[in-house]
Amino acid sequence: MSNLNPNQPILTEPGVYKTVDALISPIDQLNALSKIEAAKLLDSSQSGLYKLFRSCSLAVLNTGNDLDDGKELLERYKDFDISIVQQERGIKLAVKNAPANAFVDDKMIRGISEHLFTVLRDVIYTNDEIKGNPKFNLNSSEGITDAVFHMLRNANLLQPGLDPNLVVCWGGHSINRVEYEYTKEVGYQLGLRSLDICTGCGPGAMKGPMKGATIGHAKQRINNGRYIGITEPGIIAAEAPNPIVNQLAIMPDIEKRLEAFVRLGHGIIVFPGGAGTTEEILYILGILLHPDNKEIPFPLVFTGPESSADYFAHIDSFIGNTLGAEAQSHYKIIVNDSEAVAREMREGIKKVREFRKQSDDAYYFNWQLRISPDLQQPFIPTHENMRNLELHKNQPVNQLAANLRRAFSGIVAGNVKEEGICAIEEFGHFELHGDPEIMHPIDELLASFARDNRMKLPGREYVPCYKVIK
Incomplete structure (x- = not known):
């Protein structure tokens, strides 16, 4: 052999x-x-x-x-x-x-x-x-959402005849083997319950749920399972589409990619990851914390194997210290129980279906969810923009979540995106400034990622692209 x-x-x-x-x-x-x-x-x-x-x-x-x-x-x-x-x-x-x-x-x-x-x-x-x-006003919130709808429709990802069944899975592209195997177990349990998978389309936590779901679908004789990958040009080299993806969409920037996930999906599962996964968590929390979305059901589960318990403890502590208890109430942490995760998601999606049926909203595109402009407008992670981020608690909590999301987006750019890597090589580290009660949790979380090799990129040693100024 x-x-x-x-x-x-x-x-x-x-x-x-x-x-x-x-x-x-x-x-x-x-x-x-x-x-x-x-x-x-x-x-x-x-x-x-x-x-x-x-x-x-x-x-x-x-x-x-x-x-x-x-x-x-x-x-x-x-x-x-x-x-x-x-x-x-x-x-x-x-x-x-x-x-x-x-x-x-x-x-x-x-x-x-x-x-x-x-x-x-x-x-x-x-x-x-x-x-x-000119028909799309990309300077308005409604215009951006309309553009996202048309891009997804052009990619043939909107399926009006289907009941809600699409689970978005987020997580790191370079997780360890134990965590990867667990993502497959969760995907398998989702597949057994006739749920489809949507991820960032790359390896690791984006591939595992799809791979597991293919077996669950096969056992249920489902031969038209959807394995949707959504990416964007700046990150596609780091997260090239895995071979299981059978429907792919390339959105023009990270903000429209993230909006595509929440407009298209009916619930989200978050596996362990690094700065990119934290960016995604902060994005969905920034939406769920908006007052206009208070009554809209959207199941959100954080999960991993037993060995990932400390990771989610750090994430939960970071969210509590920066965004508070209200943010923590929007998700459930389930450790080392793939069946419980799948059941939680299935029951949550039933509530989504009932809500959309009662409110006459489409099953295939979440029109009612309010996404504020600070989560929609593209953030260009220049050194000046990173330095000027408002990282303090004297602002609405959903706005703070949006600014924290931008901070982690810049770190992702410095890690894996060509323009970000070049900017770091030319001008040095990004600097993050803010109140100590915000900066200390950021510093602790990023340090924990580095200790656990969650900021490490395959084939090369991780060198931080940022400095936290407290």
Whole structure:
């Protein structure tokens, strides 16, 4: 039996990676475009969007490999190129010097091919239709939500004929083996209860629930299970779509990605993670703490194996010390009981269904949930913006949650996003300033993540990208 690790890139010699050139045809999508539509895509791909299109495409082609550094990935395959070829019968994608792992016997793996055309659809087509369309006011809360709806509809993720059954799972992409196995157990129990899975589409806690759910669905003879992945360009290299994802959407920024999760899903499970998972927790708490959402049911469960009990104790303490008891009342912590987690989520989703039925809200898109602009407007984590964050308690608690979310978003950018990594290399650490009663819990939580290797990135030692100024 071969000892070859399929997740490792194929080396022809030290430092030289095997690549493939190919012409790829669309399978189920974008295979019937008019000449005008194809020409528009061709023009867009050759404009300022090309860099974004190329980096997202390379990340998809790198699916399954351990490398999660976007900057290093681009350097490793610096000769990679992708272009749109217009033909009478539609379009094809021409790739040059693509990672060889994306191919079997010189033919691209079908799932990777599907994801590659998703990049074309979302990064270029959706960008033109949403950002360049005066019908969407991206400076207003309603306009942003409307844009998120149209992007999800364009990705065919809105299914009007289904009862609520979609569970969003958040957690780290580099969790340990015990935690990963537990995410599969939870996914299995969810699958047995006919619940579908939506994650950030990457490895670790994003892959495990999907993998477990496939077995639960198989036992229940469910052959149309949905394994939805939602990502965004800045983080796709660190969390490339895992092979189980059968529906993928690439949102234009982290804020629209997060809104897509809560508009599309009917409940959220949070597994252990690091700064990115904390950002997600703060985002959903910022929504649930808004006074307008007080009566809207939305099940939220934090869970992990017995070995993760201290992790959730730190998270719970951090939330209590910064946002208070009201925030703690919006979630339930269940340790080492996958069946209890699945039952809790199933019962919570029943309440969601009943509420939406009574209020005549759609099952497939959570229109009634109020999301404030400070959770919707893109936050650019420059050194100045990070330094000027308002991290104090003299503000509404939901607004404090939004500002804390921005702080952790900046740390994620400094960890894994190309522009964030470059900014840290050029200007040094991000600085976080605020009241001691806020800064001390932040410092303690981040220190606990570092001690437990939750800030460590596979293949390289973690070096903090931030300083907490108390």
